[in-house]
Amino acid sequence: MSQMHELAIIGGGPAGHTAAIYAKRGGVDFVVFNDGLTGGQIATTATLENYPGVVGPISGVEFSQLMDKQAEQIGFEFEASRIEKITEENDHFVLTDDYDESWRAKVIILAAGAHYRPFPLEETPKYHGRGLSYCATCDGNFFRGQSVAVVGGGDTALEDALYLSRICEKVYLVHRRREFRGQPVLQWQVRGVENIELVMPYTPQRIEGEDGVEALVVKNKETGEPKRLEVTGIFSALGLLPNSELVEGMVETTDYGYVKVDARMHTSHPRIFAAGDVTDSPLRQIAVAVGQAAIAAETARCWINENCAIEMERG
Ligand SMILES: Cc1cc2nc3c(=O)[nH]c(=O)nc-3n(C[C@H](O)[C@H](O)[C@H](O)COP(=O)(O)OP(=O)(O)OC[C@H]3O[C@@H](n4cnc5c(N)ncnc54)[C@H](O)[C@@H]3O)c2cc1C
Structure with missing residues (x-):
């Protein structure tokens, strides 16, 4: 006992x-x-x-x-x-x-x-440790000089985008709404960074890539128009x-x-x-x-x- x-x-x-x-x-x-x-x-x-x-x-x-x-x-x-x-x-x-x-x-x-919160696509498990990450500060360095996507609209997403913009060549910030939830000061900083592109209002549809992430396909929530983001890394910041x-x-x-x-x-x-x-x-x-x-x-x-x-x- x-x-x-x-x-x-x-x-x-x-x-x-x-x-x-x-x-x-x-x-x-x-x-x-x-x-x-x-x-x-x-x-x-x-x-x-x-x-x-x-x-x-x-x-x-x-x-x-x-x-x-x-x-x-x-x-x-x-x-x-x-x-x-x-x-x-x-x-x-x-x-x-x-x-x-x-x-x-x-x-x-x-x-x-x-x-x-898990990344909301069926194929998510296939890309764990192969380009899909939940921690920009832990894994960002693996994507130095590459293009990545950050998905989310709160403080963490904005902070991740800012952090990665200093390491990566290009950062797509994908958010399903037209407005962010994160703090105004972070929004203001994100909007001022040249290599951060805002992809709004878009939601993730599919990850492409055989052995690792090669692209994230997103869809415009209002028009349904798809967009293919050529990225090797996806950072999920969905809360x-x-x-x-x-x-x-x-x-x-x-x-x-x-x-x-x-x-x-x-x-x-x-x-x-x-x-x-x-x-x-x-x-x-x-x-x-x-x-x-x-x-x-x-x-x-x-x-x-x-x-x-x-x-x-x-x-
Ligand atoms: C990227 C990031 C940046 C942040 N920045 C800040 C900041 O600048 N300032 C700030 O104030 N806050 C910040 N936060 C928030 C802050 O980290 C959290 O509010 C805080 O850590 C909450 O503490 P906690 O002890 O409640 O939970 P946690 O920190 O989540 O700790 C819980 C622990 O319990 C363990 N655990 C869970 N289940 C079990 C189990 N069944 N058996 C044994 N162990 C278990 C977990 O593994 C974990 O180690 C940040 C959070 C993140 C993710």
């Missing part, structure tokens, strides 16, 4: 790190899991400038390394495991990973973040989906699967709390993820240990 922990934290991004820091300092017996990159999504960004105390800009990888160093100093380690299943037994949960190893915990903080399948049916979610939380980070399950990009937060940024995680850890500590300052309802 596996050891019983007071708390299990799922996720090793900014939210999971913060929950672990607070749990450690609060004297809670916990286990924390991370299956992905150290630092979560932020490890994939080229520059981070909007977090207090960060004087830089520094890269996402550098920021993640700082988080890891801090974890070492504070004295906790991540279990490098992917939790695949959560079941409820009497007054506790059993968490099972992809190697069938299991842990028991009384309460859970879900800080599992989000993942990229995120929450990693909430683990708690499906256990907690309330929005229509898109984001976990609903209240101001204390309670979900609809009395012993599951959530923080960060997996929640229905109106803003998905580090500052929000760490703030929510600090509250979630404190709420969880109060649930475990009745001797605490905040008033709470017990389920």
Whole structure:
């Protein structure tokens, strides 16, 4: 029988790190899991400038390394495991990973973040790692001097286009609407770059190429007119989906699967709390993820240990 922990934290991004820091300092017996990159999504960004105390800009990888160093100093380690299943037994949960190893915990903080929305074409899997990428800063360099397409209309798409315009010969920015969703300052920058061509309002129809991407065929949403973009790389920037399948049916979610939380980070399950990009937060940024995680850890500590300052309802 596996050891019983007071708390299990799922996720090793900014939210999971913060929950672990607070749990450690609060004297809670916990286990924390991370299956992905150290630092979560932020490890994939080229520059981070909007977090207090960060004087830089520094890269996402550098920021993640700082988080890891801090974890070492504070004295906790991540279990490098992917939790695949959560079941409820009497007054506790059993968490099972992809190697069938299991842990028991009384309460859970879900800080599992989000993942990229898949590129919406049937042939997508054929081109993974062969020209189709979800991370411009990770893979952009492979397309140095070549022509690429970025698909999307939010901040990530605009940032990716700007980043790639400095490496690639030509960047097509494909968006299905006539207006972008991204920040005005980024839109203004994109429109001022000579080697970025806006392809709007177009949607992807087909990827062509035998062993890798050779072209992206797009269709005008208003006229139906097709266009063939000769590119060797396609960068999908179509937004995120929450990693909430683990708690499906256990907690309330929005229509898109984001976990609903209240101001204390309670979900609809009395012993599951959530923080960060997996929640229905109106803003998905580090500052929000760490703030929510600090509250979630404190709420969880109060649930475990009745001797605490905040008033709470017990389920
Ligand atoms: C390209 C890019 C640039 C960005 N730039 C900025 C920026 O400049 N400033 C800013 O504030 N924010 C930025 N963000 C947003 C920021 O990265 C996120 O808001 C933040 O990382 C959310 O933290 P999180 O801990 O909730 O989730 P995540 O960072 O997604 O971390 C979740 C972690 O949990 C792991 N995990 C998931 N499921 C399981 C499981 N079942 N078992 C074990 N582990 C699991 C994942 O692998 C991941 O490591 C950017 C995001 C991207 C993608």
